[in-house]
Amino acid sequence: xxxxxxxxxxxxxxxxxxxxxxxxxxxxxxxxxxxxxxxxxxxxxxxxxxxxxxxxxxxxxxxxxxxxxxxxxxxxxxxxxxxxxxxxxxxxxxxxxxxxxxxxxxxxxxxxxxxxxxxxxxxxxxxxxxxxxxxxxxxxxxxxxxxxxxxxxxxxxxxxxxxxxxxxxxxxxxxxxxxxxxxxxxxxxxxxxxxxxxxxxxxxxxxxxxxxxxxxxxxxxxxxxxxxxxxxxxxxxxxxxxxxxxxxxxxxxxxxxxxxxxxxxxxxxxxxxxxxxxxxxxxxxxxxxxxxxxxxxxxxxxxxxxxxxxxxxxxxxxxxxxxxxxxxxxxxxxxxxxxxxxxxxxxxxxxxxxxxxxxxxxxxxxxxxxxxxxxxxxxxxxxxxxxxxxxxxxxxxxxxxxxxxxxxxxxxxxxxxxxxxxxxxxxxxxxxxxxxxxxxxxxxxxxxxxxxxxxxxxxxxxxxxxxxxxxxxxxxxxxxxxxxxxxxxxxxxxxxxxxxxxxxxxxxxxxxxxxx
Numbered sequence: 001x002x003x004x005x006x007x008x009x010x011x012x013x014x015x016x017x018x019x020x021x022x023x024x025x026x027x028x029x030x031x032x033x034x035x036x037x038x039x040x041x042x043x044x045x046x047x048x049x050x051x052x053x054x055x056x057x058x059x060x061x062x063x064x065x066x067x068x069x070x071x072x073x074x075x076x077x078x079x080x081x082x083x084x085x086x087x088x089x090x091x092x093x094x095x096x097x098x099x100x101x102x103x104x105x106x107x108x109x110x111x112x113x114x115x116x117x118x119x120x121x122x123x124x125x126x127x128x129x130x131x132x133x134x135x136x137x138x139x140x141x142x143x144x145x146x147x148x149x150x151x152x153x154x155x156x157x158x159x160x161x162x163x164x165x166x167x168x169x170x171x172x173x174x175x176x177x178x179x180x181x182x183x184x185x186x187x188x189x190x191x192x193x194x195x196x197x198x199x200x201x202x203x204x205x206x207x208x209x210x211x212x213x214x215x216x217x218x219x220x221x222x223x224x225x226x227x228x229x230x231x232x233x234x235x236x237x238x239x240x241x242x243x244x245x246x247x248x249x250x251x252x253x254x255x256x257x258x259x260x261x262x263x264x265x266x267x268x269x270x271x272x273x274x275x276x277x278x279x280x281x282x283x284x285x286x287x288x289x290x291x292x293x294x295x296x297x298x299x300x301x302x303x304x305x306x307x308x309x310x311x312x313x314x315x316x317x318x319x320x321x322x323x324x325x326x327x328x329x330x331x332x333x334x335x336x337x338x339x340x341x342x343x344x345x346x347x348x349x350x351x352x353x354x355x356x357x358x359x360x361x362x363x364x365x366x367x368x369x370x371x372x373x374x375x376x377x378x379x380x381x382x383x384x385x386x387x388x389x390x391x392x393x394x395x396x397x398x399x400x401x402x403x404x405x406x407x408x409x410x411x412x413x414x415x416x417x418x419x420x421x422x423x424x425x426x427x428x429x430x431x432x433x434x435x436x437x438x439x440x441x442x443x444x445x446x447x448x449x450x451x452x453x454x455x456x457x458x459x460x461x462x463x464x465x466x467x468x469x470x471x472x473x474x475x476x477x478x479x480x481x482x483x484x485x486x487x488x489x490x491x492x493x494x495x496x497x498x499x500x501x502x503x504x505x506x507x508x509x510x511x512x513x514x515x516x
Contacts, residue, residue: 007285007294013037014301014505015284017272017314020049021251021491022481023305024258025498026505028081031261033506039297040262041270041286047259050451050489053252056340056444061378061391062250063336063446068491069229069242070097074169075492077499085257087245103244104380106131106354111432113361128350133358134201146195150202153191154226163227166496167486172461176220180461184214184222200360208373210488211332212399212406212454221455221488246355248378250393251491270295275302275314277473301505305481305498307331307450308468315478321467322480330459331450332399333410337425338378339392340442345433355380365431366424370409372396375429389441394425399454406454413447421445452489460487469497471504479504 014030016023019042027040046052050064070088071079072095079095082088088095110133112126130138139147157175164170179187184206188199199214205225206214214222229242247253259266269289276283284297304311312326347353358374373395398409413421422443430436453459465485472478481501486493506512 007296008291009296009298010039011298012039013299013509014039014303015282015297015299016040016303016305017275017284018042018049018305018482019044019047019259019266019268020305020482021051021255021258021494022483022498022501023047023049023303024255024262025077025081025495026303026305026481026502027262027265027498028258029499029502030505031265033502033511035506035509035511036265038265040266041272041284041297042266042268043271045268047266047268048252048255050448051251051255051491053249053256054338054444054446055249056338056391056442057389059340059378059389059391060247060249060252061338061393062252062376063338064250064334064448064451065491066250066376066393067103067244067246068251068254069244070102071095071492072165072228072242074164074228075166075496078492078495081495082245097243097245101245101247103246103355106351107244108133108356108358109351109354110134110358110360111348111350113359113431128348129352129357131351131354133204134197139197143195143197146193146198149191150193150198154223157223158227163224165224165228165490166492167224167228167460168496168500177461179220179223180218180459181457182219183457184217184219187219187222188214200362204358204373207371207397207399209490210399210454211334211397211452212456213401215401216399216403216406217455218457218460220460224455224488246380250378254491272306272314275304275478277302277315277318277475277477279474282473282477301477301479301508303479303481303498303501303505305501307453307482308480308484309450311480311482315473319468319472319478321464321472325462325464325468325484328456328459330403330454330456332397332406332452332454333413334398334448334451335396335413335421335425336446336448337394337396337422338444338446339394339425339429339436339440340444341390341392341436341439342441343388343439344390345439346435348432353377353380359432361431364424364428366427368396368398368409368424368428370396370398370400370405372425372428392429394429396425396428397451410449414449418445421447453484453487455487462487469500471508476504476508 052063054063114127161173161175162170203214270286272286274285282299282302309326375392375394378391399406468480479501481497483489483494
């Protein structure tokens with residue numbers, strides 16, 4: 001580290017490291033409570049973390065997370081904030097999204113290639129698009145029976161254990177611990193749920209929310225996905241989760257609302273390199289890409305709103321719970337690709353273009369053995385069919401079915417040239433849209449080596465995660481706020497951890513005003 005004489009020294013009450021959802025929500029709480037003496041240090045040129053946005057040809061599109069379910073009864077902090085923005089309203093005992101922000105119909109569709117007809121769902125719906133991902137009327141009688149059985153098991157388990165989003169609202173139960181000890185695939189095997197249609201659907205859900213297949217995530221995580229987002233109190237299988245809020249630029253719309261009131265408190269282009277806490281305060285060292293100088297921030301409190309393995313590098317071995325948890329190799333690599341098309345694609349038969357467009361397949365047509373998640377039509381909210389240039393956003397979760405597979409594709413993601421990955425994306429989409437290659441004007445790729453935590457067996461039930469939600473370090477000056485603390489990465493979890501960490505800082509400062 002440079003000496004103090006070589007670095008600019010600045011004093012501030014609180015330093016927030018990380019400008020993702022957790023860091024931004026923490027900053028909001030501090031500001032609203034009247035603690036203005038804080039800074040937020042962000043590595044990138046804009047805040048937002050994995051929820052940043054982008055533009056191609058003047059058209060907005062997401063670089064990562066692209067939707068937020070309308071909050072349920074447990075997500076009070078998120079719901080209150082969204083209500084302040086006018087995004088949702090409370091009616092008849094539940095939260096209802098404003099039509100301007102709700103995803104419009106058709107929300108989802110699925111395409112089954114002809115080659116999958118004999119091994120997949122009923123062959124009568126192969127070779128074309130169908131609305132929804134998995135509707136009972138398109139399934140064989142045995143598939144329907146297994147979907148119903150899965151629904152019953154989710155409902156029974158939820159009645160015993162309880163599930164909520166954010167997960168902090170569901171007290172950890174011995175039943176949770178048992179589910180957290182095995183993979184979701186093992187749990188399905190044990191229940192005799194072997195339907196290929198069901199397994200594909202559940203695997204898709206795991207890859208979509210957790211970045212890896214049902215062979216890697218825990219049974220707790222697999223059931224959490226459905227029990228916290230679907231109405232499991234209803235009788236019969238429902239292929240519908242909570243209504244979805246979305247914007248052309250994805251969740252960047254949300255992080256922009258969080259960040260716009262912070263002004264000069266946000267310092268972009270700051271690489272935090274070390275955090276040292278003592279009885280008397282905290283020193284946070286950062287490198288400013290703009291001034292090409294080190295800055296030593298002398299503070300009373302620090303909120304580390306960064307992935308736990310990054311936090312470990314900042315504080316070293318000073319916190320045993322962090323050392324134990326950060327050693328787990330459980331983050332999924334992702335590739336998010338935005339394709340600017342000169343004109344609309346020629347669509348296949350069946351349901352029209354939806355917001356989310358998915359292909360029923362067990363592997364990619366490219367050399368990547370992991371199936372992609374499909375693509376989002378970023379202008380879906382305009383209520384008009386694409387005319388002229390428009391953007392498609394393609395998602396590829398590369399955590400795979402094993403730690404080794406995830407590591408392989410993380411290395412390939414960083415090693416292989418962008419042209420190779422662009423060709424893979426085009427090959428993946430061309431299996432459904434053969435004319436794609438002739439219509440692409442530009443492809444922008446966003447590579448995330450460690451995009452999100454994978455809730456593998458034993459992760460969510462770790463005692464270290466519980467400990468890290470309490471103040472740490474000398475005099476409790478270090479506070480952790482990141483979705484890693486919930487073992488998986490979604491907006492509600494990150495936002496809630498930011499609120500909790502901010503209240504810990506306020507409590508230490510003797511400020512008792514409660515903000516959610």
